[in-house]
Amino acid sequence: xxxxxxxxxxxxxxxxxxxxxxxxxxxxxxxxxxxxxxxxxxxxxxxxxxxxxxxxxxxxxxxxxxxxxxxxxxxxxxxxxxxxxxxxxxxxxxxxxxxxxxxxxxxxxxxxxxxxxxxxxxxxxxxxxxxxxxxxxxxxxxxxxxxxxxxxxxxxxxxxxxxxxxxxxxxxxxxxxxxxxxxxxxxxx
Amino acid sequence: xxxxxxxxxxxxxxxxxxxxxxxxxxxxxxxxxxxxxxxxxxxxxxxxxxxxxxxxxxxxxxxxxxxxxxxxxxxxxxxxxxxxxxxxxxxxxxxxxxxxxxxxxxxxxxxxxxxxxxxxxxxxxxxxxxxxxxxxxxxxxxxxxxxxxxxxxxxxxxxxxxxxxxxxxxxxxxxxxxxxxxxxxxxxx
DNA sequence: AAAAAAATGTGATATAGATCAAAATTATTT
DNA sequence: AAATAATTTTGATCTATATCACATTTTTTT
Numbered sequence: 069x070x071x072x073x074x075x076x077x078x079x080x081x082x083x084x085x086x087x088x089x090x091x092x093x094x095x096x097x098x099x100x101x102x103x104x105x106x107x108x109x110x111x112x113x114x115x116x117x118x119x120x121x122x123x124x125x126x127x128x129x130x131x132x133x134x135x136x137x138x139x140x141x142x143x144x145x146x147x148x149x150x151x152x153x154x155x156x157x158x159x160x161x162x163x164x165x166x167x168x169x170x171x172x173x174x175x176x177x178x179x180x181x182x183x184x185x186x187x188x189x190x191x192x193x194x195x196x197x198x199x200x201x202x203x204x205x206x207x208x209x210x211x212x213x214x215x216x217x218x219x220x221x222x223x224x225x226x227x228x229x230x231x232x233x234x235x236x237x238x239x240x241x242x243x244x245x246x247x248x249x250x251x252x253x254x255x256x257x
Numbered sequence: 258x259x260x261x262x263x264x265x266x267x268x269x270x271x272x273x274x275x276x277x278x279x280x281x282x283x284x285x286x287x288x289x290x291x292x293x294x295x296x297x298x299x300x301x302x303x304x305x306x307x308x309x310x311x312x313x314x315x316x317x318x319x320x321x322x323x324x325x326x327x328x329x330x331x332x333x334x335x336x337x338x339x340x341x342x343x344x345x346x347x348x349x350x351x352x353x354x355x356x357x358x359x360x361x362x363x364x365x366x367x368x369x370x371x372x373x374x375x376x377x378x379x380x381x382x383x384x385x386x387x388x389x390x391x392x393x394x395x396x397x398x399x400x401x402x403x404x405x406x407x408x409x410x411x412x413x414x415x416x417x418x419x420x421x422x423x424x425x426x427x428x429x430x431x432x433x434x435x436x437x438x439x440x441x442x443x444x445x446x
Numbered sequence: 447a448a449a450a451a452a453a454t455g456t457g458a459t460a461t462a463g464a465t466c467a468a469a470a471t472t473a474t475t476t
Numbered sequence: 477a478a479a480t481a482a483t484t485t486t487g488a489t490c491t492a493t494a495t496c497a498c499a500t501t502t503t504t505t506t
Binding site for chain 4 (some may be wrong): 459
């Protein structure tokens with residue numbers, strides 16, 4: 069199972085088997101059922117989660133209880149409330165499972181320890197964060213400059229597999245449109 | 258002048274004077290006049306820019322020529338088109354000067370070289386990118402969940418100094434509203 | 447398999463914010 | 477200091493998308 073993590077490391081850095089075992093020792097394995105929470109609004113955030121299987125969503129609930137989806141994660145993706153995780157704040161988002169999900173959990177202390185002990189691991193996380201940055205920036209761009217329909221069509225192209233998996237009202241919330249409008253977008257089209 | 262950079266390093270890592278001089282040797286100094294471009298849409302992006310003085314904006318021009326502002330940068334901030342810079346693509350944004358601006362330029366090769374040679378520098382950039390991540394995520398959140406007026410008021414609180422400096426139509430574009438609407442937001446209020 | 451809950455679709459209406467147009471103000475260049 | 481250009485304001489419309497209400501379909505639970 070943990071080869072999923074090893075493979076991800078190896079795409080970016082070279083890592084010896086014994087080293088990997090040592091590193092893996094800093095993660096804990098957990099299983100969650102559909103609808104269970106990895107992170108809850110207002111609570112302390114202990115871990116960054118690397119998905120081994122399943123699917124989760126990260127969302128913010130506004131004053132009116134309306135949900136706004138920030139991110140999804142699938143196998144091979146990392147997810148947490150990074151502001152809370154890095155800077156020991158309380159979570160402002162919820163992360164819950166859209167299906168049964170298995171994860172490897174990494175505490176911030178262990179992350180920093182590994183980054184200190186292995187220059188390569190620090191390198192790995194820098195590269196990862198760079199990628200995330202680019203993705204976030206592109207999301208902002210698309211929220212600023214394109215219509216609901218354009219965003220929907222772009223998502224369709226980029227994440228066809230996710231479109232299958234996701235309930236439409238959840239996808240709507242990610243795209244920043246109401247579920248009614250989304251429903252009309254792909255019927256009218 | 259370069260003490261601005263040294264100070265920023267020192268907030269995150271410990272660095273010896275001779276080390277700093279060596280590192281600084283990997284940057285080049287440049288001066289830009291108001292309206293000059295650091296990065297242009299469609300072109301190769303050679304540098305990440307650390308501002309010593311001045312102010313720049315990064316924006317995307319859509320098919321209709323409408324400008325959408327992604328980021329500003331002031332003294333002490335880093336800015337470039339990161340997707341183009343990290344992955345050797347052509348720029349999709351423009352970055353130009355809102356006032357005369359001085360920068361230190363770091364090529365991606367030199368960035369990687371420094372990260373290889375100094376674990377501490379890799380650490381520094383990881384931490385920086387983490388911060389940027391959090392900021393970008395919060396921007397997405399605010400685009401998804403709050404009204405133009407709320408976004409304006411939040412910006413007012415967070416960046417009062419920028420509000421002074423920026424032409425209103427530029428600020429409007431950052432907030433994702435038309436200049437007319439922005440004008441009404443703060444008169445009506 | 448029935449009952450309950452969740453998700454989706456569709457029509458009618460409301461609204462935040464866009465767009466168009468033109469005047470007024472402010473800044474920049476000659 | 478004039479002339480030119482850029483920015484901001486204000487009014488009149490228009491429009492994409494939200495909201496509300498309810499029917500239908502699908503999924504989950506008992």
